[in-house]
Amino acid sequence: GQQLNQSPQSMFIQEGEDVSMNCTSSSIFNTWLWYKQDPGEGPVLLIALYKAGELTSNGRLTAQFGITRKDSFLNISASIPSDVGIYFCAGLGGSSNTGKLIFGQGTTLQVKP
């Protein structure tokens, strides 16, 4: 079945640093979504990408839909303590176009003040 490989698995950075994480797949996706999950809560949608090559920003967050439709990255600029959490990429569509989101394993981000 479809799988997403998300990296890095965890990051420990200093406040103010930029962060980059990415997801790759052997399958094509029609939509890429990036979520953030805080402990004990559900994932919160950060950015949605719909077209290959699309670059979208949401405040300090920037995400891109890879041109091959098999990858996506998320950048966080000037990190702050509240950026702490688990970030998930999720892909939708491709061969299984039924609303089934495929999630990456997550990137745990820790920010040192």
Place this chain on the structure above:
Amino acid sequence: NAGVMQNPRHLVRRRGQEARLRCSPMKGHSHVYWYRQLPEEGLKFMVYLQKENIIDESGMPKERFSAEFPKEGPSILRIQQVVRGDSAAYFCASSPPTSGYNEQFFGPGTRLTVL
């Protein structure tokens, strides 16, 4: 402007009992999805429903699990005769009919513990 609501937030069951998880989608949303998350893992798709219809249940275990989204009322995920391996966080998501299933908004989840 309430988001996706799930209850209960925490549920404890003994082996062999039934677990019933409820999800109320965001106002105006007619698509509901259920996902399961084991500790330290990403979410795994279980089932996709529209009002009174199951669209895709490819992620549902063949036995003991069922889901419904009736014309009136919340969506229900039912787990019969629970076992310890069912312990997980169960998340519901919803999306509006106009965007199809591209943007799924998640509820806070139900944490099921099976003793």
